[in-house]
Amino acid sequence: xxxxxxxxxxxxxxxxxxxxxxxxxxxxLKVVHTTAAAMSAxxxxxxxxxxxxxxxxxTSQMLQYMxxxxxxxxxxxxxxxxxAAFPLNTPLVDDREEVMEKNGGKPVTITx
Numbered sequence: 001x002x003x004x005x006x007x008x009x010x011x012x013x014x015x016x017x018x019x020x021x022x023x024x025x026x027x028x029l030k031v032v033h034t035t036a037a038a039m040s041a042x043x044x045x046x047x048x049x050x051x052x053x054x055x056x057x058x059t060s061q062m063l064q065y066m067x068x069x070x071x072x073x074x075x076x077x078x079x080x081x082x083x084a085a086f087p088l089n090t091p092l093v094d095d096r097e098e099v100m101e102k103n104g105g106k107p108v109t110i111t112x
Contacts, residue, residue, distance in 0.1 A: 016055055049083060
């Protein structure tokens with residue numbers, strides 16, 4: 001942003017979620033609040049987009065995380081966007097309710 005000013009939109013990448021306990025349910029609020037604060041600061045400095053790294057959580061956890069972030073982040077919703085960045089070489093565990101119902105109560109691991 002320092003180099004382009006208002007001449008070009010800028011994207012900020014927000015790092016991996018904090019995993020103090022290693023359990024999503026325990027660390028969830030801390031991760032949401034810390035990430036939301038970082039994203040709000042990026043948007044306050046004129047960022048056009050913030051990409052959140054999605055490494056480790058299951059699909060249902062990702063959806064919950066992004067829904068809560070969207071409520072916490074201070075931004076101009078018409079001009080500033082939130083998106084997710086996925087590591088290409090990491091399997092994705094799809095544990096959404098509708099997927100588990102179709103798969104006998106088991107999540108589906110996506111590797112390609």
